[in-house]
Amino acid sequence: MEITSQQYKIIEPLLPIPRGNLKISNLQVLNAILYVAEHGCKWRGLPARFGRWHSIYMRANRWAKQGVLDRVFLALQENDVINIQVDHVSLDSTAVKVHPDGTGAPKKNGPQSIGKSRAGWTTKIHLVAAGANRAVAFRLSPGQAGDAPEGRKLLKSLEHCGWEGTSVIMDRAYEGDETRQLALELGMTPVVPPKRNRLTPWEYDRELYKKRNEIERLFRRLKGFRRIFSRFDKLDVVFTFFIHFALIVNTLFSVNRP
Structure with missing residues (x-):
């Protein structure tokens, strides 16, 4: 499972402008996080196709401390594409x-x-x-x-x-x-x-x-x-980061789901 370019466009404006290793795009970082979240591997276990693991980890760690995905999650609640009226x-x-x-x-x-x-x-x-x-x-x-x-x-x-x-x-x-x-x-x-x-x-x-x-x-x-499924992270801020990420991914993949 990977986030497509079309799905990425929904949240692209909500993510910070990349800094540091500019060779790795935010979409690459998101798919690398998705791999870690899905497989439960350590950051060092990321396949080489995602780029340098340490650069990905540093950007993900920065996002976690800055609450980036918290804001993306909240923004999706009001997104016209995602928003569903329920009773x-x-x-x-x-x-x-x-x-x-x-x-x-x-x-x-x-x-x-x-x-x-x-x-x-x-x-x-x-x-x-x-x-x-x-x-x-x-x-x-x-x-x-x-x-x-x-x-x-x-x-x-x-x-x-x-x-x-x-x-x-x-x-x-x-x-x-x-x-x-x-x-x-x-x-x-x-x-x-x-x-x-x-x-x-x-x-x-x-x-x-x-x-x-x-x-x-x-x-x-x-x-x-x-x-x-299993909590590997000591701090709530990191575990919450993965929960927010999983909820965002689930939302993106459910846009066209009946």
Whole structure:
């Protein structure tokens, strides 16, 4: 899989002007990052066809520190080519095992959302998706963090983002009163089944709830990238860089996908 010139044109104006090794274009760098993300290899393992690996690594590292892909991801949310009108979003999380390369090093500067759960050292990706091809927002937490509190933080980040009037599909991990009330305060309709021990259960749109599989399919696409399926990076800024990259690539490849 490689990003084509046509797909690249969608995000080309959003990327910085290359500096340093000008022989390597931004498109070459993106496809080199795609290779690393897909195969989970180290930067030194890049095939020679991409150019000097150190030059690619330095540009990718610079982009990560400057939040370049964060801005590209946000810009794509408003791109007329990408933007899709939907009547619902889905909220869920998935756990990622942390590779031994990603553990330890407590003196590293920067947040490290890594915690010990029953599955060992893990990181959770909390995500809001609009359909199976488009992510709206995400955040990281240590593996032992609860879904509902982190989900509420993510929902609060959507305030004033134009998602009022939509339904938010959630599983029973988010059926608490506080989470449902927050969704209502944000102008969204919670679609979540009550737990079986609820004394006063509520009705919910069962047909719409079936679309919760959309976010599961998006997680499946994300975990097709080995650098996301297993966390190799100690710092959140680097792991987040690969998540943003995978979401951007998924968006670019879904433009003409039915």
